[in-house]
Amino acid sequence: MSSDWPLWEVFVRSKGGLAHRHVGSVHAPDPELALRHARDTYTRRMEGVSLWVVPSAEIVASDPDEAGELFEPAESKIYRHPTFYDIPDEVKHI
Amino acid sequence: MATVAVDPRTDYLLRLGDDALVLGQRLGEWCGHGPVLEVDISLANLALDQIGQATLLLNEAGDGDQLAFHRDVLDFKNCLLVEQPNGDFAQTIARHLLYTTWQHLLLQRLTRASDQFLREFATKAVKEIAYHRELASEWTIRLGDGTEESTRRMAEGLDWCWRFVPELFEVDEALHAAIDAGIAPDPREFEDEFWSAISAVLREANLQAPADQRPILGGRRGHHSEHLGHLLAQMQFLPRTYPDATW
Numbered sequence: 001m002s003s004d005w006p007l008w009e010v011f012v013r014s015k016g017g018l019a020h021r022h023v024g025s026v027h028a029p030d031p032e033l034a035l036r037h038a039r040d041t042y043t044r045r046m047e048g049v050s051l052w053v054v055p056s057a058e059i060v061a062s063d064p065d066e067a068g069e070l071f072e073p074a075e076s077k078i079y080r081h082p083t084f085y086d087i088p089d090e091v092k093h094i
Numbered sequence: 095m096a097t098v099a100v101d102p103r104t105d106y107l108l109r110l111g112d113d114a115l116v117l118g119q120r121l122g123e124w125c126g127h128g129p130v131l132e133v134d135i136s137l138a139n140l141a142l143d144q145i146g147q148a149t150l151l152l153n154e155a156g157d158g159d160q161l162a163f164h165r166d167v168l169d170f171k172n173c174l175l176v177e178q179p180n181g182d183f184a185q186t187i188a189r190h191l192l193y194t195t196w197q198h199l200l201l202q203r204l205t206r207a208s209d210q211f212l213r214e215f216a217t218k219a220v221k222e223i224a225y226h227r228e229l230a231s232e233w234t235i236r237l238g239d240g241t242e243e244s245t246r247r248m249a250e251g252l253d254w255c256w257r258f259v260p261e262l263f264e265v266d267e268a269l270h271a272a273i274d275a276g277i278a279p280d281p282r283e284f285e286d287e288f289w290s291a292i293s294a295v296l297r298e299a300n301l302q303a304p305a306d307q308r309p310i311l312g313g314r315r316g317h318h319s320e321h322l323g324h325l326l327a328q329m330q331f332l333p334r335t336y337p338d339a340t341w
Contacts, residue, residue, distance in 0.1 A: 005130070026132050029236065036229055037132040040139050 006055055008034040010042055013050035020052050028053075102271035103209070104155050105171065106278050109269075109314055111151030112172035115162055116322065117193060118144030119329050120180055129183050136229065140190070143222040147215075154211050163333040167316075167323045174313040175258035177322040181251060184237050184244065188251030191230035195291050196262045196281075198227045203279035212277070231295045238299025245301070252296075253304040260309035263288075268314070 005027040011020035023042050028034035034053040043051065062070055078084050100108070121141035128134025152158035175193050180186045201223055204216035237248040263281045265273065272278035296303055312318075332339065 027130060028132065032232060033236070036232065037136065040136040041132060044135075044139060 005029050006057065008038070008053040009056050009059060010038040011052040011054070012038075012042055012048035014048055016049060020050065023047075025056060026053070102268060102275050103277050105268045106272040107151050107155035108161070109171045109173075111148050111155055111158075111161070112170050113176050113193075113197075114144045114151060115148035116170070116172045116325065117176040117190075118142070118148055119325055120176065120178075121186070121190075123180055124186070133183070137186070140226055140229070143226065147219050147222070150215055154215075159333070163330045167318055167326055169316060170318060170322060170326070171314050171316065172318075172322075173258065173261050174310055174319055175255060175262065177313070177319060177325060178255060178258065179321055181254065182247055184247035185251035185254055187230055187233045187237065188248065188255045190226065191234050191295065192252075192255050192259055192292070193262075194223055194226040194230055196259075196288055198223045199284040199288055199291075200279060200281065203284070207279075208276050234295050234301075235299040238296070238301040248299065249301055249304070252301065256304040257307040257310050261311045261313060264311055264314070266314060 006029075007025050008028055008031075009025050010023050012023050013020045026034060026037040026041055028037045031053065035051060038051050038053050042048070074080070118141045121137050121144065124134065124137040125141070126134065128137055148162070149158055152161045155161060173193075175189060178185075178189055180189075198220065201216045201220040204212050205220055207213045207216065234248060237244040239245070240248075263285045265280065265282060269278060269281075273280050293303065
């Protein structure tokens with residue numbers, strides 16, 4: 001039965017001001033029950049103050065086979081981190 | 095052992111506490127048997143809410159553990175609806191829709207009770223039960239307005255439970271005393287509201303209300319169906335066999 005139901009990705013905001021974080025997924029027949037299932041599965045120990053559910057099929061993911069070309073080029077570019085630069089002592093307020 | 099006469103407040107606490115205990119135990123029977131994992135967790139959450147409420151109510155009425163595990167079937171004051179077997183998922187949902195719609199309307203009124211314990215209890219419980227009512231309504235609508243099989247099962251579940259609803263609005267001598275003492279709301283005051291809420295859910299679910307049946311009463315006075323004895327046998331076995339067991 002649950003394999004007939006679409007999968008939904010669940011995001012929980014743990015408290016006001018923080019971003020929603022991905023916590024897992026649930027099966028449900030429609031958006032309203034996906035929220036109920038997410039509530040019952042992922043917020044039963046006071047984990048959250050807000051919930052998002054998103055149809056898993058709507059998530060566009062990068063291809064693991066392309067991980068090399070997508071992510072490795074960034075490895076050799078440490079100058080993109082602000083910590084790469086020495087800040088002169090005279091510069092205030094940084 | 096026949097029920098000894100108790101004061102109206104204790105009697106009322108036992109009625110509400112036994113409802114919650116027996117319904118919680120019934121829902122707990124689903125644990126590990128739910129139709130899908132997500133629903134299994136939902137039902138377990140509902141069970142724990144009810145058992146939490148039973149703990150508060152029975153501890154206010156006396157020694158909660160003693161009352162839950164060492165009373166015989168004739169001394170239980172729950173309504174007949176909550177002791178009905180789970181049946182299939184649709185029958186469980188039918189029972190939950192009817193009971194928690196009534197329970198929610200009652201708790202809303204108890205949040206304004208003059209009795210401090212009942213007022214504080216209801217303020218906490220009303221939020222839990224609002225969710226129960228909402229979830230049961232959602233499932234009734236989906237099953238009723240679902241496939242041919244789910245529609246049939248939902249209709250059969252409602253049909254099973256229907257004859258036990260009038261008991262929820264029965265005012266017998268003991269409840270009358272509790273109402274007169276200003277402890278309990280009169281359930282007849284929200285009977286119309288109950289039926290219009292149920293009708294609205296059934297309409298959305300594309301279901302016909304079952305035909306009126308001969309009401310079955312008596313649970314509040316200890317006249318239970320055979321089902322309660324089996325439920326208690328399972329629930330009470332361990333503490334009765336090993337009275338001082340701890341774990």
